[in-house]
Amino acid sequence: MKNVFIIGSKGIPANYGGFETFVEKLTENKINKEIKYHVACMGENNEEFQYNNARCFKVSVPDIGPAKAVLYDLYALKEVMKYIKTNNLNGSIVYILACRIGPFINHYKKQLHKLDCFLYVNPDGHEWKRAKWNIFIKKYWKLSERLMIKNCDLAICDSVGIENYIKKDYKKYKPNTTYIAYGANIDNNFMINQEKLDEWYKSNKIEKNNYYLIVGRFVPENNFEIMIREFMISNSKKDLVIITNLENNKFYDNLKKNTDFEKDLRIKFVGTVYDQELLKAIRINAYAYIHGHSVGGTNPSLLEAMATTKINLLLNVDFNIEVGSSAAIYWGKQINSLADIINNVETFSNEYIQKLGNEAKQIIQDRYSWDLIINKYEALFLNRI
Known part of the structure; x- marks a missing residue:
C-alpha cells in the first residue's frame, strides 16, 4: 500500500478553490486500490473522518492573519510526521500544495528521508508576484519557494510554463520536476435545474447568450480594471457579468473611483456562485468568456471556461496561451486591444463560433480531462512513470 499525505488545501469536501477541487477529484475518482490518501483539512478541532475513501484529518489553527496558512501547513506536517512514525508507514509520499513553509522544510525533509519517505511539492503559480502582498511578504514567498524547490524530491508543476521557470530560476539546485496539469471535464449530458437558472437570470x-462573463478572484493581477475599461469603450450591447468576491474589498472601491463603471448599466457584479451546476450553466449560456489572469499556472477557471464556453478571450500571457492554443482569441493590455476584439467577435458567424467551442472542448478532452490527470498522478505515486 502506498500512503500519500496531501497538505496545503483547505480540505475536502471541496467548497471552492483550485487545490480543494483537485484533492476532491483525486480522491473521488481514485482507480488503484494500492493507494491510500490522507488529506489535511482546516477545521475547528482535530477529529478524523472518511471521505471518498480517504482518511481526512482536521487541523485546528489560530486565526493570526496572513500567516495562518503557513501555520496550518506546519501543524499539518507535524501531524503527518507523527502518524507516519506511529504507524511505521515507511515509503510514504508527503505532497505539499504551494510553497508556504520553505524556511522550515529542510528539518522535515531530513526526518522524512530517515523514514524512507519522499517530499513532493506543487509550486503553484507565482504567488510572490501577487499585488495584494507587501514587499516583505513577497520576499518571504520568493524565499519560501526557493527553499521548497531546493529541498523537495520532486516538484509537480501544473503548467509547462511553471516547470520551465522552476528549471531556469533554480537551475543551481538541479530540481527534479514533472508536469501534470490541473483538470476539467466535458459533460455532454449536463442537465440544469431550469427553474433555478431562470430565477438567477x-x-x-x-x-x-447576451452577456460576456468573467469568473475569478477580485485581485489586481487578474486585470479587472483593464477588462472593465475596455468593455466600457466597446460598442457591445451585451452585458458584462462578473462573478467574483467583493467582501471588504478596497480594490473594488478604487475601481469604482477610477472607472465610474457604475454609470455603465451593462456592467453587472453579481457576487459569487458556489453552486457548481449553476455556474456551469451560466458559463454554457455566456456569449463569451473573458480571462485576465496574469499570475499562475494552469488556471482552473480557464479550464472550466474552455470546457463550456464557445468563445474564450484570453490575456496573451504564456500560461493562458499554453491552455487556449488556437481555440481562443488573445488580447493585450494596450488601449483598445480587448475593445476591438469584443467589437469583432460579435460579427462572427454561428459556424465559426461553434468551431471555436468544439476546438476548446477537444483541447480539454485531449490534455486536461480528470481521467487523464488522475491516471498520471496514480502512475507517479506508484513509481510507474
Whole structure:
C-alpha cells in the first residue's frame, strides 16, 4: 500500500478553490486500490473522518492573519510526521500544495528521508508576484519557494510554463520536476435545474447568450480594471457579468473611483456562485468568456471556461496561451486591444463560433480531462512513470 499525505488545501469536501477541487477529484475518482490518501483539512478541532475513501484529518489553527496558512501547513506536517512514525508507514509520499513553509522544510525533509519517505511539492503559480502582498511578504514567498524547490524530491508543476521557470530560476539546485496539469471535464449530458437558472437570470436582469462573463478572484493581477475599461469603450450591447468576491474589498472601491463603471448599466457584479451546476450553466449560456489572469499556472477557471464556453478571450500571457492554443482569441493590455476584439467577435458567424467551442472542448478532452490527470498522478505515486 502506498500512503500519500496531501497538505496545503483547505480540505475536502471541496467548497471552492483550485487545490480543494483537485484533492476532491483525486480522491473521488481514485482507480488503484494500492493507494491510500490522507488529506489535511482546516477545521475547528482535530477529529478524523472518511471521505471518498480517504482518511481526512482536521487541523485546528489560530486565526493570526496572513500567516495562518503557513501555520496550518506546519501543524499539518507535524501531524503527518507523527502518524507516519506511529504507524511505521515507511515509503510514504508527503505532497505539499504551494510553497508556504520553505524556511522550515529542510528539518522535515531530513526526518522524512530517515523514514524512507519522499517530499513532493506543487509550486503553484507565482504567488510572490501577487499585488495584494507587501514587499516583505513577497520576499518571504520568493524565499519560501526557493527553499521548497531546493529541498523537495520532486516538484509537480501544473503548467509547462511553471516547470520551465522552476528549471531556469533554480537551475543551481538541479530540481527534479514533472508536469501534470490541473483538470476539467466535458459533460455532454449536463442537465440544469431550469427553474433555478431562470430565477438567477431574472434576479440579476441578465439574458441567456447576451452577456460576456468573467469568473475569478477580485485581485489586481487578474486585470479587472483593464477588462472593465475596455468593455466600457466597446460598442457591445451585451452585458458584462462578473462573478467574483467583493467582501471588504478596497480594490473594488478604487475601481469604482477610477472607472465610474457604475454609470455603465451593462456592467453587472453579481457576487459569487458556489453552486457548481449553476455556474456551469451560466458559463454554457455566456456569449463569451473573458480571462485576465496574469499570475499562475494552469488556471482552473480557464479550464472550466474552455470546457463550456464557445468563445474564450484570453490575456496573451504564456500560461493562458499554453491552455487556449488556437481555440481562443488573445488580447493585450494596450488601449483598445480587448475593445476591438469584443467589437469583432460579435460579427462572427454561428459556424465559426461553434468551431471555436468544439476546438476548446477537444483541447480539454485531449490534455486536461480528470481521467487523464488522475491516471498520471496514480502512475507517479506508484513509481510507474
